Amino acid sequence: MSDAPTPPSLAPFAALSAGLAALAEAGAARTVAVHGRDGRPRSGILWAENLVVTAEEALERDDRIVLVLPDGTRVGAELAGRDPGTDIALLRAPTGPVAPLPLAPAEAALAGHLVLALDRGEHGAGNTLGTVAMAGPAWRSMRGGKLERRLELGLRLAPEAEGGPVLDHDGRLLGMAVAGARKGAVLAIPAATIARVVEVLRTKGRIARGYLGLAMQPVTLPGQRGARAVIVVGLDPDGPGAKAGVLLGDVVTGWNGAAIGSVRELLARLDPEMVGRDVALDLLRGGAPLRVTVRIAERAAA
Numbered sequence: 001m002s003d004a005p006t007p008p009s010l011a012p013f014a015a016l017s018a019g020l021a022a023l024a025e026a027g028a029a030r031t032v033a034v035h036g037r038d039g040r041p042r043s044g045i046l047w048a049e050n051l052v053v054t055a056e057e058a059l060e061r062d063d064r065i066v067l068v069l070p071d072g073t074r075v076g077a078e079l080a081g082r083d084p085g086t087d088i089a090l091l092r093a094p095t096g097p098v099a100p101l102p103l104a105p106a107e108a109a110l111a112g113h114l115v116l117a118l119d120r121g122e123h124g125a126g127n128t129l130g131t132v133a134m135a136g137p138a139w140r141s142m143r144g145g146k147l148e149r150r151l152e153l154g155l156r157l158a159p160e161a162e163g164g165p166v167l168d169h170d171g172r173l174l175g176m177a178v179a180g181a182r183k184g185a186v187l188a189i190p191a192a193t194i195a196r197v198v199e200v201l202r203t204k205g206r207i208a209r210g211y212l213g214l215a216m217q218p219v220t221l222p223g224q225r226g227a228r229a230v231i232v233v234g235l236d237p238d239g240p241g242a243k244a245g246v247l248l249g250d251v252v253t254g255w256n257g258a259a260i261g262s263v264r265e266l267l268a269r270l271d272p273e274m275v276g277r278d279v280a281l282d283l284l285r286g287g288a289p290l291r292v293t294v295r296i297a298e299r300a301a302a
Contacts, residue, residue: 020116020129027118027167028125030101033068034077034091034163036060043119043164044091045176045194046070046098051202053194055163055178056082056089067093068120081201085145085209086193087178090201101165103191104172106148109135114169115153115188117177119161130155130186140268142181144209148196151175151188210270211299213239216263219251221284228261229253229284244294247285254282270296 030046034054044054044067052067059065065077077093109115113132118125136150151174153166161177166188168174175188200207215234221227232250235242252260256279260266269279274296283290 023116023167023171024127026171027116027165029070031118031120031125031164033120035066037064041121041160042162043160045165046095047198048100049098050092050095052091052093053176053198054089054091056084056087058162059089065091069095081205083197083201083207085141085143085207086147086197087189088194088197090198101173103195104168104174106190106192109151109168109174111135115174116167117155117161117164119158119164121160128155142264144267144270148190148192151190153186153188155186157186208272208275209299210274210296212241212294214241214246218262230260230263230266240294240297244292246292251284252281253284256280
């Protein structure tokens, strides 16, 4: 009689493997390669019939865009709109009918959940298994874009995978894979953010951003225990700030009564909804406080 231990069943591992293969197949059918003028491939998501979403930052030029569809067909594409704030670009191309992936609710992702990032490179479709490394609340990018959730991924993102879909464990579209600001960091732009931005880009071609006409740098306020504000170091003479009476050297300390401690805080307030509205800016000029009213303009297209 043998005392050798009974080997564990491989059935759970085989089931997981089969499930991942099915997700990869479904995702690959909605993943395209995006070739810009520089020739380097990225990936994109078949969003709807004749519409493809990809990473704005990876799309260096607006012309000579070619897509490789899942069946290997090469088609030309044109830029329908781009939003640097959320890193989303929308392309128009003759893709034919598309059955879009179901969208995962922004709140569905939890740290530790498995995810699958899809790409389409030189040799066909690829994928990378990883996890949701961090699932945080809504946030704003350094360019002022609002994202419904901060989703950091625990995986290595190949250059050709940027702009490709990220699926959750139920096969839903969790978001679009992009490189983060920190070296090696990978983010997923939430599907809810993509849906919101795509609708505006599809109809208007761009996301309006507020404009003050001020170049600013952070500054520490003297005698206030390290309190921070921003100082005006550049001024558009025809911009809203100059027209309201803001001068070079003014220190901006508040926005409608709320303290401003950094350039990023101020830029984050320049929402599309703020265009055309009046804002009270609290200033220090030569150490003396004053308040000016500025009407927020729309930032010109880049």
